Amino acid sequence: SAVISQKPSRDICQRGTSLTIQCQVDSQVTMMFWYRQQPGQSLTLIATANQGSEATYESGFVIDKFPISRPNLTFSTLTVSNMSPEDSSIYLCSGCRVGSTEAFFGQGTRLTVV
Amino acid sequence: KNEVEQSPQNLTAQEGEFITINCSYSVGISALHWLQQHPGGGIVSLFMLSSGKKKHGRLIATINIQEKHSSLHITASHPRDSAVYICAPFQGAQKLVFGQGTRLTINP
Numbered sequence: 001s002a003v004i005s006q007k008p009s010r011d012i013c014q015r016g017t018s019l020t021i022q023c024q025v026d027s028q029v030t031m032m033f034w035y036r037q038q039p040g041q042s043l044t045l046i047a048t049a050n051q052g053s054e055a056t057y058e059s060g061f062v063i064d065k066f067p068i069s070r071p072n073l074t075f076s077t078l079t080v081s082n083m084s085p086e087d088s089s090i091y092l093c094s095g096c097r098v099g100s101t102e103a104f105f106g107q108g109t110r111l112t113v114v
Numbered sequence: 115k116n117e118v119e120q121s122p123q124n125l126t127a128q129e130g131e132f133i134t135i136n137c138s139y140s141v142g143i144s145a146l147h148w149l150q151q152h153p154g155g156g157i158v159s160l161f162m163l164s165s166g167k168k169k170h171g172r173l174i175a176t177i178n179i180q181e182k183h184s185s186l187h188i189t190a191s192h193p194r195d196s197a198v199y200i201c202a203p204f205q206g207a208q209k210l211v212f213g214q215g216t217r218l219t220i221n222p
Contacts, residue, residue: 009154033209037155042118043200043212090155094210101145101162101204108155 002027006093006106013083013113020079021091021109028073029095029104034066037090037108046091049076083113117141118213120201126219133188135216137201140182147210148175148186149200157200160186191220 003026013019023032032049046066047055055068070076080087093106118139127133139146145164151157161168161175163184168175172191177184188195201213 006156009156035212042214043202043210045209048209092155092157094157101164103147103159103162103202103210105149105157105159108151108157110155 001102002029002095002104004093004095004104004106006109008109009107010110011112013111015084015113017083018079018081019083019111020077021093022077023075023093023095023106025074025095025104030073030098032070032076032093032095034068034076034078035092035094037092039089043092046078049078080111083111085113087111088113116214117205117211118201118203120199120213120216122216123214124217124219126221127191129192129220129222131191131220133191133195133218133220135186135199135201135218137184137186137213138182139184139201139203139211139213141203141205141211143179143182143203143205146177146184146201146203148184149202149212151198151200151215153197160199188218193220193222196220 005024034046035043037043046061047057049068049070051070067079091109096103121136148161163177172189174187198215200215202210205211
């Protein structure tokens with residue numbers, strides 16, 4: 001298994017600013033994903049973080065708004081840029097290994113934009 | 115129609131009651147996760163199922179691949195079981211699709 005440490009756990013930010021969320025895994029995982037959960041909604045995939053290359057974004061999400069880095073197999077960041085109150089959500093990272101259906105999750109970041 | 119439907123959406127029960135949460139999905143899957151989400155947003159994977167039934171303590175999960183249906187049961191429920199429970203089948207390329215969750219409240 002693997003343990004993912006996600007931080008910050010929560011933050012309150014001013015509109016127009018940016019926040020970077022980090023996920024550190026205690027062992028190598030092949031794939032990492034970033035999700036958003038808007039209030040009262042289910043988790044939605046933002047993008048797949050690819051090691052050493054640009055992330056693969058889902059429909060409705062763009063790199064300028066949600067830049068993602070994945071410099072190695074144990075670390076990834078998601079930045080929420082130029083925030084507005086509509087970005088207030090829980091953001092969650094997860095990881096898994098190719099060929100395995102086991103999935104690991106971070107603790108989530110509860111973001112409030114005022 | 116959502117790809118993953120959970121029922122009920124909200125459930126309140128008394129301590130000690132037997133709890134059942136159902137999940138029906140339309141995506142083709144190789145496996146399915148049952149997840150527990152705490153108020154802060156963090157998620158823990160309770161079970162990963164590809165067939166049959168699994169048991170862990172007071173939790174039991176079953177899956178019927180042909181009928182595209184899974185259930186999560188909690189025996190002798192306790193207030194500390196209060197959380198949101200999420201069904202998440204694999205859609206492919208190891209991507210998970212999430213249900214909306216079932217908010218469970220167990221009263222003492």
